[in-house]
Amino acid sequence: MAVRGSIDLCDGNVIEGWVYADETPLHRFTLQVMAGDAEVGTCVANRYREDLANAGISNGDVAFRFDVPPFVSVDPARVRLRLVGSDVYLLPREAAAGGATAPGRFAGLWIDRPDWIDALGAKHRRGAIDDAPAGLLFRFVRDGYVVLRGAVDAATLAMVNAAVDRAWKKPPEGLLIETFEPDGALHYVPPEAAFRYGRTKMLDLYAHDAVVRQAIANGPAMHFLAAVFGETPKAFQSLYFETGSQQAMHKDTAYVKIDGNPLALAATWLALEDIKPHTGELEYYVGSHRAPAFLFGGASKWMEAEPDAHPRFLESLHQDAAAHGHRREAFLALAGDVLVWHADLAHGGSAISGAMGEPGANARPSRRSLVTHFTGASFQPFYRRASTHAELATPSCVFVSQYGPVAD
Ligand SMILES: O=C(O)CCC(=O)C(=O)O
Ligand SMILES: [Fe+2]
Known part of the structure; x- marks a missing residue:
């Protein structure tokens, strides 16, 4: 049997490709997904893909997509897809060619792939993406961020600010802050008014307040x-x-x-x-999301793999900026403006100076x-391996928190 096929994407979370045999044009293969010797699931190659149809591969309906189940760890280099009922396997491209590198080690999202512009065209033609985000996506891929002016209206902002004030005065059960007050050491504690204007962040207020969820899930951003x-x-x-x-820039x-796919x-x-100048505006290196990955322990994008390398990591972002010409910019936002940053955009809080002495x-x-x-x-933050607090799914956004259930 002359089987033709390809694994086009395999990043530990998703395996995509197509498979087909000329002799049996109506047969749709079932594939057994093998990670090493273990079967992690099956999928059927019967999905339509326009590029396959255009290339005259059957009717185009021989593609497959396999979503690796949450918490199953799949090494992209070792994945093999077995055609059920045969000894025929599909292998990732590099493996098939005898290459040593696993494809898409940090494959990221479709916008991170070299063919993203083709993918954008296909999504746009299918109606999966309309004009507005298509234009923004171009800037996002180029710069690593986009600004959505006036994404949240004044009335909602006023309610969010009131919700924050309430949370400081009478914290809801379970709400936490992360603070370096009063002693410079890191603490996770319930909100304490004295720490409000210090080195303090309030965590996951959306888990307790519908107005905050409404602001976060504003239309333009979603x-x-x-x-x-x-x-x-x-x-x-x-x-x-x-x-x-x-x-610091980070x-x-x-x-x-994110479990399985850091990007x-x-x-x-x-x-x-x-936001007034010199109050510690958000700053970032334009285009820094495209710099080569810094690998902790030579293998991971996660600092925990080599905590001692942290200073080198931070330093590398400035070196990258110099080497690749990333401009340093700050975001002088007006109330209601939203900036969206890419997973790998280098950003930080600029120094507080001037104005207030x-x-x-x-x-x-x-x-x-x-x-x-x-x-x-369809992804999970890594912390979900150890926590099962109830999430809240709204039509435009799913909310989940590390610290407790998200209550309606
Ligand atoms: O707002 C800032 O100053 C930076 C915040 C930040 O980097 C973050 O929350 O990831
Ligand atoms: Fe950050």
């Missing part, structure tokens, strides 16, 4: 992120900043972990007031903002 992920976005970690973080992929990540930064821990100028990290609905 529309855009749905295009980025190719599915409903999942919000899973948010930080409320009363004042500038002054955090990439979130080192700390914010299936994006974040939104929502201004809850007009030398700020002490309790005398910083305000810079009210809400950061939310997202993945796609």
